[in-house]
Amino acid sequence: MKKVTKKQVREFLKSHYIMQIATVSRKKIPRVSVLLYAIDNDFNFYCATHSDSLKAKNMAVNKNVSLVVWENNNLSVQVDGKVEPIKDQKERLKIVDRLARAATADKDFWPPVLRISGDEYAVYKIVPSTIFALEIKSHSIRETVSPFTQIK
């Protein structure tokens, strides 16, 4: 089994722009959502959502999130981390710009967030605590060692 490199993971995450992210409510009820994201070279993730959305409410009371980005016959990257709301207006606009640029990579993609009424956004940075990558090109029935690579 081939181990996944940090560079591979970074390139994979930069070539994608949609993640599934789990947030947790005050009552400890999880919610998985699909969100646009952008990353920096240190694997910090950036995302935005309507300020009054359930995930925004969840992230206000519980900073812990878990997310995955995957593509069949390529990689699955699982990340646990903590969210930090971004308050600085310049920084927020910069992130919204990056998300918009990413969202327009595919001509046929129209961000679902735009179809939902509202124009107030909460913008976040997600600082990862753990990152695990799984190569999903190999079709062996079972591995003798864990197929996950921790990215440090």
Added chain:
Amino acid sequence: MTTAKKNKVVILLSEKDVFLVKIYKYKFNKEAGWETMVADDPKSLLELVLKEKPSLVLTDIILKNGTAYDVIEKITHNKDKKIASIPIVILTDLAQNQDVQNMKKLGVTEYLVKSETTFDEVISVVKQLQK
């Protein structure tokens, strides 16, 4: 030099949703090669129209710090024929017949309701108006 003189399609986009603005900007450029200028309030919308004379104005009615009504009237009734002839396309959430009628009376060229319009249709309308 005004943008109109560059012989290139320049859309003046007025919309308070910052994310929507960025998406329009990148998609207009990528899919149609158009440049975009942005105004998020009525004051800057009017200033940019007068200064830059864009190829077309694409605006919502509800903007930051006010509505587009007065500005649209100042554009469509402008003494400068070049400004008065700039096509104005409304792209808004407001779908009431009265809103449509009010805007038509002011002389807007097209009225599109966001919930009934796709991005491709916006591109198509703008292309028609540039012919």
